[in-house]
Amino acid sequence: MTSKILDEYIRHRRREVDGWLARCDAEIFARLLESQLDNGITGAITEIGVHHGKSFIPMAISNNGRLCYAIDIFGRQEFNVDISGCGDKDVFVRNLTKFGVDAKGVFIDERPSTEVTPSDIEGKVGKVRFFHIDGGHHHDVALNDLNLAEAVVSDNGIIAIDDVFRPEWPEVSMALFSYLARKTKDFVPFAIGYNKTYLCQHPFAELYRGILTSSNFLQLYFSKKYEISNEAILVYQVYAVPEWGLRARVMHYMKTYHPDLVFSAKRLLGR
Structure with missing residues (x-):
């Protein structure tokens, strides 16, 4: 169960923060973060590319503001070569303060992620249970960030990476494929959200898939379970196509921009 504060943030108050976090991925974040704690999976949370905190805040709320590591170049925009955000x-x-997170408990690293080492993170916060990557969107940086995450995430932890499969950022997809071809630990994708892809080590994939499939809300977005290399990936995204009729287009719009209204209507109608 998500905490009341976290639930309020992902359902409503995340709109008060500038940035990018779709309702689908906000729900996935909350379900995974809180279920980790329910299953005794503890540790730090880390994000590359915190911007104004839109996706970092629910992670920090889940950790009660402790063991939080934030990486962002902020004003050093000369390192932002692909113009993928300006925090x-x-x-x-x-x-952070607005949403009850004590900033004193958050270690802020203002270096490019390519300069951050595993020992930097572990020396400050220890092993990481949830690592979100939303930094540089070109190949070498995204690949570096995946390798950095792999090095510090605990055996039962999660890596989430932004904008995989987005046509605007092809190098992020290329970086993930490069990582998976050369990985040194058994990380596998277990879910694809609105625009984030989620990985964990193979022995825990079934646990995390079960957490997501138990969410009635996420059934709004569920597209299919895709089998690849004997691994199942839950897909919570579809792209609108010109062949869709008006009904399908309207429903896609509503689920994207007014999901809680759609969910409430479906519950009321018993669907």
């Missing part, structure tokens, strides 16, 4: 540290810190 503001002061806004980020204010947003």
Whole structure:
């Protein structure tokens, strides 16, 4: 069960923070984060590319503001070669405070992620249970970030990476495929959200898939279970196509922009 504060944030208050976190992925974050704790999986949370905190805040709420490591170049935009976001540290810190996260408990690393080492992270917060990657969107940086995450995430932890399969950012997909071809640990994709892909080590994939499939809300988005290399990936995204009729287009719009209204209507109608 998600905590009341976390649930309120993902359902409503995340709109108060500038940035990108679709309702589908917000729900996936919350379900995974809180179910980790329910299953005795503890540790730090880490994000590359915190921007103004939109996706970092629910992670920090889940950890009660402790063992939080935030990586963002903020004002050092000369390192942002692909113009994939321009965060503001002061806004980020204010947003943490606004949502009850003590910024003093958050270690903020303002270096490019390519300069951050596993020992930097583990030395400050220890092993990581949930690592979200949303930094540089070109191949070498995204691949570096995946390798960094692999090195510090606990055996039962999760890596989430933003904008895989997005046509605007093809190098992120290329980086994930490069990582999977050369990985040194048994990380596998277990779910694809609105625009994030989720990985864990193979022995825990069934646990995390079960957590997601138990969510009635996520059934709004469920597209299919895709089998590849004897591994199942839950897909919670479809792309609108010109061949769709008006009904399908309207429903896709509603699920994207007014999902809680659609969910409430379906419950009311018993569907």
